[in-house]
Structures are given as C-alpha cells and as structure tokens.
Amino acid sequence: MSNNKKNRGLGRGLSALMADVGPEPTPSATTPARPDLIVPIERVFPNPDQPRRSFTPDQLEDLAASIKAKGIIQPIIVRARPSNxxxxxxxxxxxxxxxxxxAQLHDIPVLLREFSDTEVLEVAIIENIQRADLNPVEEAMGYRQLMDKFGHTQEKLAEELGKSRSYLANLMRLLQLPSDVQELLVEGKISAGHARALITSDDPSALAKQVVAQGLSVRATEALTKKKPDTGVSAGAKPRSGSTEKDADTKALEGDLSAAIGMQVQIAHKPGGESGQISIKYASLDQLDEICRILSVT
Structure with a gap:
C-alpha cells in the first residue's frame, strides 16, 4: 500500500474504516455533517462490486422524501473513479x-477518500453490516466475508464491533444450516432462536418444516431437537453406560470452532480424561478442500 494514502484504509485498522462509514443518521436529525466537496450528482457512479444488490422501493421513497425536506444529512463517501x-x-x-x-437533487455532498479496490469492498461490507434492517443470515454472511476476504479473526471482529464473541459465534453458526432453513429465517418464518436450536439436529430441514407448520415456540423446538428417533427402546429405559450430556464448555467450544471454519464440529471428550476426538462434517467437496487447506497450513 502506498505511503501517501493520507492514513486511510486498512493501515488504520477495521475500527478506523468503521468510523469513516458510521451508522446512517435518523431522518429526525437536522444538522448535516460537513462534506469535503459538493459535486454534480451525474458525476457520481455506484460501485460495480457493491455486495448489496437489493434496495427496497418503499424505503427509498421514504428516504427521498426526507432528503427533499432536509437534504443529505450524512455525506456520501466516494473515491476518484479509476477510469476517470x-x-x-x-x-x-x-x-x-x-x-x-x-428527490431530483442536482448536487450532493461527498467525503473524498483514497481507498484501494480491496478497501472499497471491505467498507461496503462494513456499511451493510451496520444497517438495521439486515436479517441474521445477511449479517452472519457479512462477518464471514470480513473473516474470509480480509483475515479478520472472530475475536478481533467482536472487539472492533463492540459485540461479544459469543454473539458472533452464535450468529455465524447459522451459516451451517441448509439453504432452505436459512431461507425460512430470511423470510421471517422462523426466528434466530429457532434456527440455533435446529443446528444440532440430524435433519434440520425436516424439523424446520414441522416448526413452521405447527407454529412451535423456540423452547418447543429445542425440546424437539433433543427427542431421539424411535429405536424400540422404551422412554423409561436408562441410557447406555458411557453416554453423557456434553458440558457447557464443550458445547461452547464446538460452537466457536464451527463458526470459525463454517462447518459443523463435534467434540467427543472422555469424561475425567485428557483424550477425545474431534469430527468435522462437510457438505461438499469444496468444504473438504477447505479442511485440507486449513490443516496443511504451517
């Protein structure tokens, strides 16, 4: 990276990038921020690599009405266009x-920054994460992009974003769910609590359909995932010797490891001993390749 970058971008760290973006102000705010420039709107172009492609018409109309009445309160962050x-x-x-x-504005306020293509993508992801209307899957995918593309660790992300590590770990575990279950979560047919309960299920897709059809609560869903299939053993029968419930620390570690690699991880630790077994469940050959890549890093 060039030394004359005016201390912008990744050299300042993730928190500095977040400070540049900042949360979008509420429509009730009345004091506009000071821009670097006022430029003709026809000289400003969207980022072709913007990860967010959908813009809700109703929300745009509300924002346009606010801008028409009060102007743009927070300037738009731009860089010089590479082609011009x-x-x-x-x-x-x-x-x-x-x-x-x-709103038919002719000129708009902007903050001019010097960002590389990589930094532009990172800022775009950060901006999307900060939006209040993101669903849990979109938010989790944003964190995953920051980790995969830019090498941010889960612990560092939690620190910079002001969130607990367990919050990030639980949220990113949602990405382990099958796409059809994730879609139910996106559509609001199940909650994040339902989804987290389904992660430990052997067949989350089937159970998710049952949850939606019966309108089950999160607690009922948790109970459903713990219910074992009928194996001919009576409900009052004692569990087999050696079968124990995993402790909270083991479950938390499974969650952290699962979130870190984006695949389901199970830990079988022998009670009272120091040995055990870790198993990783992969859903595709690409995920198998990723496991091999992780294990081969020296």
Whole structure:
C-alpha cells in the first residue's frame, strides 16, 4: 500500500474504516455533517462490486422524501473513479445517492477518500453490516466475508464491533444450516432462536418444516431437537453406560470452532480424561478442500 494514502484504509485498522462509514443518521436529525466537496450528482457512479444488490422501493421513497425536506444529512463517501479522475465512485452511501436522484437533487455532498479496490469492498461490507434492517443470515454472511476476504479473526471482529464473541459465534453458526432453513429465517418464518436450536439436529430441514407448520415456540423446538428417533427402546429405559450430556464448555467450544471454519464440529471428550476426538462434517467437496487447506497450513 502506498505511503501517501493520507492514513486511510486498512493501515488504520477495521475500527478506523468503521468510523469513516458510521451508522446512517435518523431522518429526525437536522444538522448535516460537513462534506469535503459538493459535486454534480451525474458525476457520481455506484460501485460495480457493491455486495448489496437489493434496495427496497418503499424505503427509498421514504428516504427521498426526507432528503427533499432536509437534504443529505450524512455525506456520501466516494473515491476518484479509476477510469476517470474527474468522476467519483461510491464507497458507502448508495441508498442516499439513489434517493437523492428520486428527490431530483442536482448536487450532493461527498467525503473524498483514497481507498484501494480491496478497501472499497471491505467498507461496503462494513456499511451493510451496520444497517438495521439486515436479517441474521445477511449479517452472519457479512462477518464471514470480513473473516474470509480480509483475515479478520472472530475475536478481533467482536472487539472492533463492540459485540461479544459469543454473539458472533452464535450468529455465524447459522451459516451451517441448509439453504432452505436459512431461507425460512430470511423470510421471517422462523426466528434466530429457532434456527440455533435446529443446528444440532440430524435433519434440520425436516424439523424446520414441522416448526413452521405447527407454529412451535423456540423452547418447543429445542425440546424437539433433543427427542431421539424411535429405536424400540422404551422412554423409561436408562441410557447406555458411557453416554453423557456434553458440558457447557464443550458445547461452547464446538460452537466457536464451527463458526470459525463454517462447518459443523463435534467434540467427543472422555469424561475425567485428557483424550477425545474431534469430527468435522462437510457438505461438499469444496468444504473438504477447505479442511485440507486449513490443516496443511504451517
């Protein structure tokens, strides 16, 4: 990275990038932030690699009405467009830019920054994570992108984002669920609590359908996942010798490892001993390749 980057970007760390983006102000805010420049809106272009592709029309209309009444409160973050230095590419704030067009603004306030292509993508992901209307799957995918693409650890992310590590671990465990169960969560047909309960199930897809059909609560879903299939053993029969319930520390460690690699991890630790076994469940050959890559790193 060039030394004349004006101390912008990854050199300042994730927290500095987040400070640049900042949460979007509420429509009730009345004091606009000070921009670097006021530029014609036709000289500002969206980022072609913006990870967020959907913009809700109703929300854009509400934002456009607010902008028409009060202007753009938080300037749009831009960089000089690589193909034309007299034009600008949006780093963060595409919703405001789209709404400003709907409000028929001719000029918009911008903050000019120097970001590389990699930094632009990172800032775009951070901006998306900070949005209040993200569903749990979108939020988890944002954290996963930050870890996979930029090498941020779960512990560092938790520290920089002001969240607990357990919050991130539990959220990212949702990505272990089959796509159809994730879709139910995105659509709001099940909650994050339901989804977390289904992670430990042998057949989360079938149980998820049952949860939706019967309108089960989270507690009922947890009870359902603990219920074993009928094996001919009476309900009052004692468990086989050696079968024990995993302790909370082991379950937490399984959750952390699962979130870290994006695959289901199970730990079988011999009670009272120092030995045990770790098993990793992969759902595709690509995930198997990823396991091999992780294990081969020296």
């Amino acid at each position: 230095k007299d034009e600008y590419e949006i780093v963060a704030g595409e919703r405001r830019w789209r709404a400003a067009q709907m």
